[in-house]
Amino acid sequence: MSKIRVAIIGVGNCASSLIQGVQYYRDAKETGFVPGGMLVDRTCQLNTGGNTGFLNMLERERLDSKKKSKTNAVVSQIRNRGLDIEADNVHVGPSDYVPWQKDNKVCFLRLESHHFGDVPTTLEGRLSVEDSPNSAGVVSDAIRCVKLALDNRIKGSLVAPSSYFMKSPPIQYTDTEARALTDKFIRRYGKKGRGARKPKKKRSPLAMLTRHHLKID
Numbered sequence: 001m002s003k004i005r006v007a008i009i010g011v012g013n014c015a016s017s018l019i020q021g022v023q024y025y026r027d028a029k030e031t032g033f034v035p036g037g038m039l040v041d042r043t044c045q046l047n048t049g050g051n052t053g054f055l056n057m058l059e060r061e062r063l064d065s066k067k068k069s070k071t072n073a074v075v076s077q078i079r080n081r082g083l084d085i086e087a088d089n090v091h092v093g094p095s096d097y098v099p100w101q102k103d104n105k106v107c108f109l110r111l112e113s114h115h116f117g118d119v120p121t122t123l124e125g126r127l128s129v130e131d132s133p134n135s136a137g138v139v140s141d142a143i144r145c146v147k148l149a150l151d152n153r154i155k156g157s158l159v160a161p162s163s164y165f166m167k168s169p170p171i172q173y174t175d176t177e178a179r180a181l182t183d184k185f186i187r188r189y190g191k192k193g194r195g196a197r198k199p200k201k202k203r204s205p206l207a208m209l210t211r212h213h214l215k216i217d
Contacts, residue, residue, distance in 0.1 A: 039083060039113055039114055039115070040078055040083065040085055040112070040113050041085075041089060041113055041114060041120075042090075042110075042111075042112040043074065043085075043089070043090055043091075043092075043109075043110065043111045043112065044091040044092065044109075044110050045074070045091070045093070045107055045108070045110075046091075046095040046108045047093065047094050047095055047105060047106070047107050047108075048094075048096050048097075048098045048101060048106050049094070049097070049101050049104065049105040049131055050097065050098050050100060050101035050102040050103070050104065051102060051103045051105075051131055051132070053094075054094055054096070054097040054098075054105075055097050057094040057097065058097055063093065066093055066094060067093035067094075068168070069167045069168040070092040070093050071087070071090050071091075071093070072167065072168045072172075073092075073167040074090055074092050075087070075090055076172040077174065077175075080172070080173075080174050103130055103132050104128060104129070104130060104131065105128070105129055105130075105131040105134070106126065106127070106128050107126065107127040107128075107129075108124075108125075108126055109123075109125045109126070109127065110122065110123070111123045138165050139165075141165060142161060142165040142166075145158055145161040145165075145182070145185065145186070146158070146161075148185075151189070152189045154189070157169075157170050158185070159171050159181075160178070160181035160184065160185040161182050161185060163177075163178040163181065163182075164178035164179055164181070
């Protein structure tokens, strides 16, 4: 009787989930692979606060531009991953003025998606920050970049800093790309003699006259 050869092949007995745990997402790159091919169907971000910024947003005409800039910031990051989403499926912006919150801003976030087998998945989160200090650091760095531009006689839109510090820049990059470009901008113009254009020295009319029209023995 001939021999029968048997091979046992193993992969494991405890499969990973398509939706990974917190540890995975904590260290994941923003442009990295999304497990399970999750596609964003709908998302909303509702913000409440008690400072004058939220008070001003009670005037609907002021709210309109704010909502557009916040929506653009979210949609652009989805599109940078090669995906798309209908405008009606994104709602981002200040929602209401709550006086007792004062400078505390609370964000309620909901994201709906689907993955393998068209299985729906929903993620909800809540974020609470002190609004003014949260923006102060960003504004301070933006001012520093503007000062570098002034010192180097640069005019027009600062595309790199704008893409990193603002929600609706002229050109939208991922946060990682924007930070790298901003670092490059600072390295180039932040050190004297490295890419900086030195301002021309101004001569007085008298000095020019002495050099070109008078003979000095």
